[in-house]
Structure formats: C-alpha cells, structure tokens
Amino acid sequence: MKNIYPELIEKIKTSSLLALPQSAVNFLELTKNPSNGPPEYAKPVSADPGLASQILRFANSSFFGFRHKITTVQMALSLINVRTVKNFVLWNAVFALLPNPKCGPFDLKVFVLDSLRRASFAKALGTYYPDLDSEELFIAALLQDIAIPLLAQRWPEEYGEILTRHQETGICLSVLEEETFGWNHADTGAFLIKEWGFGEELASNIAAHHAMGFRNNGMEKPHLEKMIIRLSSLMPSCLEEEWIDSDRFFTTFARIQVKGVTDVEVFKLADQLFTDLRTVMQLEQPISSITSFHRQYLSSMII
Numbered sequence: 001m002k003n004i005y006p007e008l009i010e011k012i013k014t015s016s017l018l019a020l021p022q023s024a025v026n027f028l029e030l031t032k033n034p035s036n037g038p039p040e041y042a043k044p045v046s047a048d049p050g051l052a053s054q055i056l057r058f059a060n061s062s063f064f065g066f067r068h069k070i071t072t073v074q075m076a077l078s079l080i081n082v083r084t085v086k087n088f089v090l091w092n093a094v095f096a097l098l099p100n101p102k103c104g105p106f107d108l109k110v111f112v113l114d115s116l117r118r119a120s121f122a123k124a125l126g127t128y129y130p131d132l133d134s135e136e137l138f139i140a141a142l143l144q145d146i147a148i149p150l151l152a153q154r155w156p157e158e159y160g161e162i163l164t165r166h167q168e169t170g171i172c173l174s175v176l177e178e179e180t181f182g183w184n185h186a187d188t189g190a191f192l193i194k195e196w197g198f199g200e201e202l203a204s205n206i207a208a209h210h211a212m213g214f215r216n217n218g219m220e221k222p223h224l225e226k227m228i229i230r231l232s233s234l235m236p237s238c239l240e241e242e243w244i245d246s247d248r249f250f251t252t253f254a255r256i257q258v259k260g261v262t263d264v265e266v267f268k269l270a271d272q273l274f275t276d277l278r279t280v281m282q283l284e285q286p287i288s289s290i291t292s293f294h295r296q297y298l299s300s301m302i303i
Contacts, residue, residue, distance in 0.1 A: 020196065023048035024093035031086045038077040041085070045073050051089065058088055063276035083135040091142050103152035104160025105167055110239050111149065113283055115142050117274050118232035121290065124270035125228055128258040131221055132228075140205040140225070141232040147188035151177075170244050174210035186210045209233050227256050236293050238286035243293045250297065267291045 020028075026044035030036045045052050052073050059076035060069060070076045077085060095115075100108040122141035126134035152159045162176045174184035190207035194200070208226045210233065231252055236243035243249075253263070267290045278285070288296075 019097070020093045021048065021051070021096075023051050024089050027051075027089050028086060031082055038074050041077045041082070042072075042074040045077070045089075051092070054092055055085065055088065058280050061276060061280045063273075063280060081135070083133075087135055087139045087142075090139065094143065094146060098146075098149045099153040101149060101153035101156055103156040104163040106149070106152045106160070106163055107239075108149065109284070110237060111145070112281075113238040113278070113286060114235070115145060116277055116281070116283070117238055117270075117286070117290070118142065118144070118235050120274035120277060121235055121266075121270040122228050122232040124273055125231070125266050127269070128261050128266070129224060132224060136202070137225065137228055140202055140209075140229050143193065143202075144189060144206050144209045144229060144233060145185060146206075147185040147192060150192075151185055151188065155181075172210060184210060205229050224256060227252065231256075235290070236288070241287055243297065246293070246297050263294060264291070267294050 023044045027041060030040050030044065045055060055073060055076055056070060059066070059080060064080065066079065070079065095112060098108060098111075119138045119142035123134045123138035126132045126137040152163070158180055162173070162180055165171065165176055166173045174186055177184035186207050186209055190203040193203040193206055205225055206229070209229045231249060234245040234249040234252075236246070257263070271289045271291050274290075
C-alpha cells in the first residue's frame with residue numbers, strides 16, 4: 001500500500017468522515033474482545049435511540065426472516081451473528097457521515113446504491129468459498145470507494161473533471177486520479193480504514209481493488225479475497241442501462257468460479273441480498289438487476 005501525500009492526509013484529518021458516532025465507536029471496540037456478548041453490546045446501542053431503532057429494523061427485515069418480532073436490542077444481538085451486526089453498525093455510521101458534494105456527475109444516492117450492490121455480490125460469491133469470511137468481503141466491497149465523496153468535496157473542480165472523463169471514456173477512475181493527483185481513492189480509502197482502527201487486512205483489500213491485475217495467482221485466501229473485491233468493483237451501476245465492464249468481469253469471474261456453482265446462482269443470491277438490504281435502508285430500486293444484466297450479456301454473446 002503506497003503512502004499518500006501529506007496534503008491529502010491533512011485534509012482527511014480535518015474531515016467529518018473521521019468522526020464516527022461515539023455509540024458506534026463504543027460498540028465496535030466491544031466486538032474486539034471475544035469475551036463480550038449481547039449484554040455488553042446492548043449497552044452502547046441502547047444508549048443511542050437512532051442506532052437502536054436501525055438495528056431493530058434490520059433484525060425484523062426479510063434479510064433474516066425471523067418468524068417472531070424482535071422487540072429488544074439484546075434479543076436482536078442474541079439472534080444475529082456479531083460480525084453481521086458489527087458491519088451493519090459500521091456501514092450505517094460511515095454512510096451517515098458521507099458528504100453530498102456538488103461535483104460533476106457525482107450523485108450520493110447512486111453511490112450508496114452501487115456500494116451496497118457491490119457488497120451484496122461480494123458476500124454472495126464469498127458464501128460459496130468455505131475458507132472465506134463473506135461478512136468481511138461484504139464490508140470491504142461496501143467501503144472500497146468510501147473516499148470518493150471526500151475527494152469530490154475537497155477538490156470539486158478537479159474531481160468533477162475526473163468523474164466526467166471516467167463516465168465519457170470508461171477509463172479506470174484510479175488511472176485518472178493518478179494522472180491528476182498522484183494517488184487514488186483506493187489508497188485514500190485504505191488510509192481511512194486504518195485511521196478507524198480496522199486493521200491491515202481490510203485496508204489492504206480496499207487498497208488493491210483497483211491496483212491488482214488479473215493474473216492467475218492460484219486460489220489462496222488472500223488472493224481470492226482481493227479478486228472478489230476487484231470483481232465487485234466491476235459491477236454495473238444501479239441507475240445505468242449498460243454494463244461497461246462486463247467483458248472484464250466475466251473473463252475474470254470464470255477463472256475463480258466455484259466448481260458446480262453457476263453464474264445464475266451467484267447473481268440471484270446477490271440480487272436477493274441487495275433487495276433485502278435496499279429495503280431496510282429504504283433506497284430506490286435499480287434500473288436492472290444483476291440477473292437481468294447477465295441475461296443481456298449472454299444474449300449479446302449469441303448475436
């Protein structure tokens with residue numbers, strides 16, 4: 001992971017993105033101690049009515065499908081995997097802080113939708129690999145572009161031009177950022193993750209989501225994690241009708257696909273996860289599902 005410029009570090013350190021809500025910070029700290037359980041986790045959550053109501057809504061959503069209504073925070077924390085709740089708390093805290101800069105074609109609603117779809121795909125694919133942690137893949141894919149709103153806010157004119165060029169030419173965003181600034185949003189995102197204290201592995205996966213090539217380096221865990229995060233970055237945008245990176249996506253997807261698992265299975269699961277989470281967050285529906293994009297891609301290959 002490369003060092004980013006002091007000027008950028010200074011601007012990040014003065015940004016509200018570093019100021020996670022105290023209730024979230026307290027909860028995330030508690031999860032680092034394996035001896036803690038639902039009674040300990042419930043204290044910081046219950047002290048924040050907004051966070052408590054979000055977790056209860058999450059617990060009662062179709063994402064879990066519990067037959068009985070979850071009425072208390074401690075009950076929710078007893079029934080749901082702690083990593084799932086931890087990630088929910090983290091991404092709620094982070095996305096609540098995101099600025100909505102007036103910067104070229106940047107749209108915060110689309111950004112949030114796209115981030116959630118990428119995360120849903122990474123988690124869906126990760127569930128077919130017994131040695132991988134699908135929850136960690138989810139959070140890495142979700143936060144891979146977390147620095148983009150910050151960069152758009154700090155350098156609206158320059159970054160607006162970068163986003164416009166990316167949209168018009170299809171040139172990789174990180175390439176355009178390197179040309180303009182000498183660093184990219186992946187480096188910046190990794191720096192943010194380390195500042196929040198979430199460790200080298202998550203930071204490394206975020207830093208590599210654009211830097212990594214598609215060489216076949218085997219199926220070792222670190223390589224697979226980075227490949228899945230990289231693949232998720234090639235997902236089509238939720239409010240666009242064309243999948244620009246489809247060829248690159250499917251070429252790579254074929255190399256790491258689990259034997260006996262079809263494309264359709266992975267995409268259907270990803271679409272279902274995305275729909276459930278989008279409903280919890282009360283986000284709008286995308287123009288096309290991943291499954292629909294897949295059908296379009298197959299049709300184009302036949303023609």
